[in-house]
Amino acid sequence: MSEGTIALVTGANKGIGYEIAAGLGALGWRVGVGARDGQRREAAVAKLRAAGVDAFGVPLDVTDDASVTAAVRLLAEQAGGLDVLVNNAGVTGGMPQQPGGADVATVRAAVEVNVIGVIRVTEAMLPLLRRSAAPRIVNMSSGVGSLARQSASVGEEQTGPLSVAYAPSKSMLNAVTIQYARALAGTNILINAGCPGFTATDLNGFRGVRTPQQGAAIGIRLATLPDDGPTGGFFEDAGVVPW
Numbered sequence: 705m706s707e708g709t710i711a712l713v714t715g716a717n718k719g720i721g722y723e724i725a726a727g728l729g730a731l732g733w734r735v736g737v738g739a740r741d742g743q744r745r746e747a748a749v750a751k752l753r754a755a756g757v758d759a760f761g762v763p764l765d766v767t768d769d770a771s772v773t774a775a776v777r778l779l780a781e782q783a784g785g786l787d788v789l790v791n792n793a794g795v796t797g798g799m800p801q802q803p804g805g806a807d808v809a810t811v812r813a814a815v816e817v818n819v820i821g822v823i824r825v826t827e828a829m830l831p832l833l834r835r836s837a838a839p840r841i842v843n844m845s846s847g848v849g850s851l852a853r854q855s856a857s858v859g860e861e862q863t864g865p866l867s868v869a870y871a872p873s874k875s876m877l878n879a880v881t882i883q884y885a886r887a888l889a890g891t892n893i894l895i896n897a898g899c900p901g902f903t904a905t906d907l908n909g910f911r912g913v914r915t916p917q918q919g920a921a922i923g924i925r926l927a928t929l930p931d932d933g934p935t936g937g938f939f940e941d942a943g944v945v946p947w
């Protein structure tokens with residue numbers, strides 16, 4: 705991993721994604737700021753560039769086939785390829801989502817971005833990643849997606865509010881991560897899931913207890929793994945997260 709490395713971070717206009725972009729940019733990497741809204745994207749690019757990051761905007765709505773196809777073209781034709789993909793864009797899907805009072809539209813919205821969006825972007829970017837010398841894929845998941853933690857008894861490692869949308873969408877994202885790791889075993893592509901911890905962002909009305917910079921640290925670590933680093937794992941700052 706060296707200067708000249710090209711990364712794409714989805715949902716990089718704010719929150720944890722912005723800080724992952726800033727952290728990778730500080731390494732001297734070129735960073736594509738994936739964002740669906742033009743104004744928010746350009747504001748983030750301008751802020752990153754003012755901080756010395758070689759940032760460029762990538763119009764990207766992870767729920768839209770045409771948008772993702774255009775992003776691949778932009779990376780291939782204007783950036784010269786892709787080495788590292790950080791699938792960070794995520795939504796809660798909205799409320800309510802407690803079992804017994806859930807709205808299925810909420811479930812669909814969470815799965816559409818957090819799972820199908822990741823698969824759509826990963827499938828589209830794989831041909832570019834395969835041409836890289838050291839490709840990495842990072843899926844920003846959540847400890848609330850851990851089945852072990854969801855099913856732990858109170859007082860153990862039980863986590864997150866009751867949810868049939870956001871938490872299960874991250875459980876599925878974890879399974880998707882394992883499936884890609886199995887398919888990519890024997891290649892130089894490392895793919896892992898990361899949990900940023902409970903971070904103060906728009907996603908939770910800024911109730912999180914970690915800063916976005918702290919939340920970004922695991923994403924940056926998994927994006928910069930050495931060639932002999934892990935694949936098919938789930939990690940937070942403190943180490944391995946149980947599936």
Ligand SMILES: NC(=O)c1ccc[n+]([C@@H]2O[C@H](COP(=O)([O-])OP(=O)(O)OC[C@H]3O[C@@H](n4cnc5c(N)ncnc54)[C@H](OP(=O)(O)O)[C@@H]3O)[C@@H](O)[C@H]2O)c1
Nearest residue numbers: 715717719720765766792793794845846902903905906907
């Ligand atoms: N915050 C936490 O405590 C926490 C904990 C565990 C995991 N995570 C995960 O960390 C990741 C980042 O979350 P965050 O806390 O930084 O949330 P955030 O501040 O709400 O940022 C989410 C980002 O995703 C983007 N996004 C949403 N839908 C999109 C779409 N269809 N296409 C492209 N981009 C889209 C948003 O763009 P717009 O500005 O256009 O909406 C925004 O840039 C998510 O995957 C989240 O699930 C967060």
